[in-house]
Amino acid sequence: xxxxxxxxxxxxxxxxxxxxxxxxxxxxxxxSAAYGLSRTPLREVLQRLAGEGFISLEANKGAxxxxxxxxxxxxxxxxxxxxxxxxxxxxxxxxxxxxxxxxKAAQFDFTKSKGTQDAGAMALANHRFHEIIGTMSANxxxxxxxxxxxxxxTRMSQRFYxxxxxxxxxxxxxxxxxxxxxxxxxxxxxAEEAVEITLDHWALSREDIxxxxxxxxLPDDTARQET
Amino acid sequence: xxxxxxxxxxxxxxxxxxxxxxxxxxxxxxxSAAYGLSRTPLREVLQRLAGEGFISLEANKGAxxxxxxxxxxxxxxxxxxxxxxxxxxxxxxxxxxxxxxxxKAAQFDFTKSKGTQDAGAMALANHRFHEIIGTMSANxxxxxxxxxxxxxxTRMSQRFYxxxxxxxxxxxxxxxxxxxxxxxxxxxxxAEEAVEITLDHWALSREDIxxxxxxxxLPDDTARQET
DNA sequence: TGTATTCACTTTGTATACAAAAAGAGAAGC
DNA sequence: GCTTCTCTTTTTGTATACAAAGTGAATACA
Numbered sequence: 258x259x260x261x262x263x264x265x266x267x268x269x270x271x272x273x274x275x276x277x278x279x280x281x282x283x284x285x286x287x288x289s290a291a292y293g294l295s296r297t298p299l300r301e302v303l304q305r306l307a308g309e310g311f312i313s314l315e316a317n318k319g320a321x322x323x324x325x326x327x328x329x330x331x332x333x334x335x336x337x338x339x340x341x342x343x344x345x346x347x348x349x350x351x352x353x354x355x356x357x358x359x360x361k362a363a364q365f366d367f368t369k370s371k372g373t374q375d376a377g378a379m380a381l382a383n384h385r386f387h388e389i390i391g392t393m394s395a396n397x398x399x400x401x402x403x404x405x406x407x408x409x410x411t412r413m414s415q416r417f418y419x420x421x422x423x424x425x426x427x428x429x430x431x432x433x434x435x436x437x438x439x440x441x442x443x444x445x446x447x448a449e450e451a452v453e454i455t456l457d458h459w460a461l462s463r464e465d466i467x468x469x470x471x472x473x474x475l476p477d478d479t480a481r482q483e484t
Numbered sequence: 485x486x487x488x489x490x491x492x493x494x495x496x497x498x499x500x501x502x503x504x505x506x507x508x509x510x511x512x513x514x515x516s517a518a519y520g521l522s523r524t525p526l527r528e529v530l531q532r533l534a535g536e537g538f539i540s541l542e543a544n545k546g547a548x549x550x551x552x553x554x555x556x557x558x559x560x561x562x563x564x565x566x567x568x569x570x571x572x573x574x575x576x577x578x579x580x581x582x583x584x585x586x587x588k589a590a591q592f593d594f595t596k597s598k599g600t601q602d603a604g605a606m607a608l609a610n611h612r613f614h615e616i617i618g619t620m621s622a623n624x625x626x627x628x629x630x631x632x633x634x635x636x637x638t639r640m641s642q643r644f645y646x647x648x649x650x651x652x653x654x655x656x657x658x659x660x661x662x663x664x665x666x667x668x669x670x671x672x673x674x675a676e677e678a679v680e681i682t683l684d685h686w687a688l689s690r691e692d693i694x695x696x697x698x699x700x701x702l703p704d705d706t707a708r709q710e711t
Numbered sequence: 712t713g714t715a716t717t718c719a720c721t722t723t724g725t726a727t728a729c730a731a732a733a734a735g736a737g738a739a740g741c
Numbered sequence: 742g743c744t745t746c747t748c749t750t751t752t753t754g755t756a757t758a759c760a761a762a763g764t765g766a767a768t769a770c771a
Contacts (some may be wrong), residue, residue: 317752512722
């Protein structure tokens with residue numbers, strides 16, 4: 258059973274860190290060989306990953322890593338703030354002591370990875386942090402939604418963490434500070450504060466993603482071509 | 485491939501109509517025999533149903549129909565109106581002509597089943613109607629959430645449709661009227677109206693469910709027992 | 712009589728072999 | 742030279758046999 262779980266965890270990691278590119282095809286036989294599993298359990302792994310939104314299965318055509326096209330990004334920016342705020346509110350109302358402990362541990366890992374300059378580790382630690390807030394909501398209807406949002410959020414943030422400019426370091430520190438405030442708000446069961454912090458946190462992250470997608474333009478040489 | 489799809493569709497129907505009770509265990513061998521499938525593809529069916537929230541799988545213990553306990557109901561009433569409104573808004577903005585045609589067809593089926601007094605058919609037709617509105621939203625993050633909400637919504641409504649009192653008939657007619665208004669609002673791309681109608685529709689349905697869960701009390705005989 | 716332990720049985724999980732469907736290369740026809 | 746059809750090859754889907762884990766009943770012991 259453990260070998261299967263390891264396979265699931267590793268494939269998730271590879272999707273989230275873009276080691277497996279969006280749209281990439283996954284071959285059953287090579288994967289089963291790589292993880293030392295037979296095709297039968299490997300196919301069950303793929304079904305489960307598909308159920309969680311990491312990959313999508315097409316009949317008689319195999320598995321491919323979930324794509325991130327323009328339409329998906331539009332949906333993402335439209336949906337994320339609503340769902341994140343709802344989740345934070347519910348997390349503040351329903352979080353258990355054990356979950357708060359786990360959240361603090363995840364935040365510790367995040368700040369630790371912040372020092373290593375390892376973009377993948379930072380993005381994964383951040384993912385784990387927000388995943389725990391999702392479970393805190395104790396809402397089985399919203400958890401699949403936030404899970405899927407986090408998959409794409411982490412994949413997009415990857416690109417930000419990776420090309421880390423000097424001024425970006427401060428932004429990552431601010432992000433970590435938001436996490437601390439959020440832990441505090443949830444511990445005090447203050448739903449209103451948790452939502453406020455979540456909105457700030459979202460605004461920060463959205464700016465980072467947008468700056469990557471629409472960077473400063475290159476020097477404009479079009480005038481010369483018009484002669 | 486078709487036999488597998490039939491199996492999935494039938495199991496979904498049986499879950500939604502409470503033919504398979506919440507919490508019921510599902511045996512792989514008897515199911516595979518019943519649907520004329522081998523255990524391997526049947527297990528894939530179960531994985532997929534689990535991914536959509538119809539059942540849940542526990543390691544080394546098999547599959548059981550998703551439970552509907554008190555906690556689930558609380559989450560349901562908390563989450564449904566937010567998600568339904570968001571979905572209706574997006575549906576009005578994004579619906580395609582083909583989808584509107586499909587929605588009208590589903591509404592035709594619903595009104596038709598209304599005459600037959602078949603509670604299961606009514607609930608399933610209603611389910612299908614709202615499922616189409618979900619796909620209209622074209623939002624892959626919210627669709628899993630609304631899917632799960634509809635599973636439990638349909639299962640709870642089942643109980644209402646089943647014990648249909650004389651005055652309930654008018655309520656079902658009003659529900660169908662809401663559907664017509666919603667089709668109209670979506671066709672005219674009026675997101676605001678779609679949300680308003682959805683709120684009315686939700687209020688109506690919630691009352692029906694609540695009246696089933698907390699019915700009028702039986703005649704009060706406690707006074708006599710106190711002597 | 713109550714409890715604990717062991718053994719048989721049932722059920723889930725995995726591996727391998729086989730069937731079917733899709734993809735691609737090659738040759739024939741226009 | 743281009744299209745199209747067919748055959749081969751690769752890849753996905755299914756069935757069956759086997760391994761392992763869990764469950765429950767019966768028996769031995771306190």
